[in-house]
Amino acid sequence: MILLFEQLLNGLQYGVTLFLLAAGLTLIFGIMGVINLAHGALYMVGAFAASWVAIQTGSFWGGLLTGLVASGIAGIVVELGVMRRLYARDHLDQVLATFALILIFNQTTVLIFGRQPLFTSTPEVLSGSIEILPGLPYPTYRLFVIAVGLAVAIGLYFLINKTRVGMLVRAGASNRQMVRALGVNIQGLYTAVFGLGALLAGLAGVMASPIVSVQVGMGDEIILATFVVVVIGGVGSVKGAFVAAIALGMFDTMLRAFLPATLQQVMPGPEAQALGVGISSMGIYLMMALVLLVRPRGLFAGRG
Amino acid sequence: MNRVLEIAGLVKTFGGLTATDNVSLTVNSGEIHALIGPNGAGKSTLINQICGELQPNAGQIHLAGRDVTHLSAADRVGLGLGRTFQITSLLDEMTVRENLGLAIQAREGSNFHIFDRAATRSEVWNETDEILSGSALGARSKVMVGDLAHGEKKQLELLMALSQRPRVLLLDEPMAGLGHIESQQMIASLRAARSECAMLLVEHDMEAVFALADRISVLVYGRIIAAGTADEIRADPAVREAYLGEEDA
Amino acid sequence: MKRENLLLLVVFILLALVPFAAELTGQSSWIKLVGQALIYGMAAASLNFILGYGGMVSFGHAAFFGIGGYVVGMLYHHFDAGTLFLGFIPGTDQMLITLPAAIVAAGLAAALVGALSLRTGGVQFIMITLAFAQMFFFLFISLKTYGGEDGIMVRRTNSLPGLNMKDKATLYWVVLGFAAAYYLFLRRLVQSSFGQIIAGIRQNERRMAAMGISTYRYKLYAFILSGMGAGLAGALMVNFLRFASPDMMHWSRSGELMVMVILGGVGTLAGPFIGAGALFTLETMLARVTEHWMLPVGILLLLVVLTSKGGLMALARKIMGGTK
């Protein structure tokens, strides 16, 4: 029972990380109609900038700030320099251009930081564990990640539902032509949304840096899961991204945690292990395939 | 009389909104049945259900006596249902001739053949050239459809729809966006085509409707509020109030 | 038309002379380089049929490439070990059997993936094809019998009666023959009745439905044909490199195939081959000059997308003065 609860928390934490990435991606997708494969590169930028500053200054919080600024700036530069020319293009050109961006970001990172992974640790206040249930210590830092993720979700909810900018964003996600017709500074809105998306991706990278290995290519691995979240949630829907990210995080963690043992009940141990892990690796893709077969446009699809 | 298209008790709702509210109507062979109504009356929704792009919540659609309610759009075409689109829908990267040729090829079959040469199928291209030379588009046959004028696109759509040899043709606002002369041409084309098939004509242009229609049905808020000949409709007080009156004002 | 055929013939002859040229200049690795580029060109061309001509952006095409390759690898494995596949199918090293088997297997996989994926469209289609490809990737990684992540070594290229397939030039010519045949097949295909229907579906699916075309069935058929082509390319690749591995179906490989198509020119017959050749040559050349070859490759790709529409084919046409 305690194990189940702990795994649920793990799933939640994975889910909010995915949400941080997916929120920006789904907005960029929905509003600008751009498939940005290089979104994961911004995650990497955040992680590297934060880790490097943390190593130099010894301050996690300084790193956090730097990571956010760096990824936000990187996002805006990418928008102004590349994305802007891609809005009118078809998906194929966008895939090619953002694929090229991945290569550029990865190799530039190698040139700047070298190939060795960077060292970061959790900040002092957040190291150690909190006993959230008797017999269940849980890493404080992971609780912090969950809290930050949920706080961002709430913040985004207010931004999108209660502000004028949010109104434009919502309108843009469901009907691009309409926002153009409103005579809004559409270029400015695009740059802002892209910057915000990059910032959130960077935040996810900063948050993950004490947990995972800060290395070149770290963004390429997580970007696929992020795309799965965006598609399941429905392109352009932040609410959908949130629901899908949490569901997917939980589903993935539960599969990994319990499927092999469950299979062991019905077949020999090693085969059950191998098969269980194999299926868990496919789990998120299976989930997406199933969702799309029932709802071809995702769970919370807008009209756009 | 022979009913080629018969719609009975069709209902379509979107969330709480009833777009098609228990609509029944028939189109007899050889007649032009016009469907009129103000914007938002649910005409396009109705057309899309007849074509098979939308599934109704209730009711049946019979085509030449056969229940087609659950058939796909493509299968209905095979049974003799033709259509034109409100906003012209053509193959913009092909020429006029290629568009029409493809329509005729689609009708002729062998569409899964991968080793033949589509460009040399004489049964397709003879008919294509024959139709084109007899139409106003004859001189424009090598022009890319994307470069055509709006009126020409409308004409091409009609030719393509007729080339399918439909029993009944659904015309979704064929006059929309046409100038006066173009409208007259279109009316003439439709009049010429009435010997080939029955038509359900959805149209805003009252001049065209009164010039062509044998019978008229009036759709308001998803319901048919009146049906009859042109004179009957003109005289109907409910129609005047709900529809014509509005337009006059 | 005549001029196009002449050009093709010249290119074919030049390609056929590659082994001699390589021999003369002492740069014999060109045989392998050009051969691999031709095979990738085939895979990219098969993708281009659905992507460029049919408008179906599949991000999982490497799966069929990999499956075709694995069929050759697995049949060889059983041939080598003298065991039976699934307990009743004996292995073989005869190319006349392995290639058709690879094509059929890839076609079946494409039928399965296509039947489900084609229910969606747009971005969802891109992602669901990717999802299926990832599932195949993870499946093959966990097949211990066939080397798991390490893949299968095929110690000897499949034999073809009457030919010495151990000879590099012979193997190259066989590959060139297949590539040429596949090119001609595709040219026929896009000009066929079916090809016209597919082109129509790309431009306007609704219009095609209004012509009585059940678009789903046609798209599925195209998807299967395309998957079979990729399977053939994969089977040739394994014969050419004598190695099958899950890398063949990794998502980045699907991306690479797309890059080749876009780089060369979407919806053109020669484009994918040119794109494959260019990308492959570029990567190989730059990798010899610098370890950081990815950076210039990335920048060049980006410049190509931003400055030209229609890839290298469009660029070539512009330079040649718009002959077509």
Place this chain on the structure above:
Amino acid sequence: MKRLLTTASLLVAMAVPAYADGTKIGVITTLSGPAGYLGEQIRDGLMLGLDASGAPYELVVEDDGRDPNTGVQVADRMLNEEGIKVMTGIVFSNVSGAVVPEALDAGAIYVSPNAAPSPLAGEKCNPNYFVVSWQNDSLHEASGAAAKKLGYKTAVALAPNYQAGKDAIAGFSREFGGEVTEIYTGVEQSDFASEMAQIRDKAPEVVFQFHPGGQGIAFLKQYQQAGHLGTIPMVLSEPSYDAVILKAVGPAAIGVTGTTHWNSDFDNESSKALVAAWAAAHPDVPLTTYAQQAYDTGLLIGSALNKAGGDGDMAALQAAMKAADFASSRGSFAFGANQHPVQDWYLTAIEADEAGNPKIVTKEKIREAVGDVYAANCKM
């Protein structure tokens, strides 16, 4: 196409050096991607080893991108165009599985500084194929032996769900002999929270995990964050705690037990020379076992080249290699029947240095002069 080809040939002409003195040695290794640092270590270690041997040489280094296709492509050019007859450098077994047969078919000698897949150690062994590092299985057998020697009875063993991972757990279990709970992780997984919870739930006496590179870094960090470090002992094989990993992990690795075939504190001349040369050449980069393996590879190749007088007589060169007449930095070294090493294995502890950073300290020898289980299947 043709124009492309001509431009490309020009590029080739520029890239190939006009004249070189020593024997050309082809190095195909992984320099790009997350695992790029492994190739870097191997390349740099190899150079130091060759330098130390005094043999004249010229290195032709190229990146394989961890892609077998690229590896084969590069190998083909090295073998057939540049006339290279001695090759080395491959990091990953999927690449070596594709490239090694290519090299052997061309009559070249391949000396592995790292990857040693089991088929090439057993039935498919070859007189021209040498492994200086270790056979994959023996790495993990050493860890199993260590866990047994430390008196543990129950273990949780974790490894990625691919062939090398399965081999790792099999190798560990073979020597451990106790009760092993196997947990396989995802091939590209970087968050192990779920596994941490399972470890807590199982509460074993020892944890064995095999996660090289970035996965290993993530695993160790999260092991500490989950509060397992210092509570449940961990035994690692050398790829899971190389010096680069330790530098990235920091204090989270202190207290972990490792097994290795070499460590930087070894008390022999060759090892000391390596450590000194490395510190001089790459002061900012940690020295790993990868570099050491490559260093020994360099020493071996250099000694053979010296003896055979270059690569003119391949039979003589092969015989000189087989003699393994070099001063290995690991002390004792010999080739077994399958030309894979027969060597000693050591237990190490990861302790804090003065600055509180982890360093590896050799404790004792746990296995002496062992080869691998596949040698018996090799008939040369």
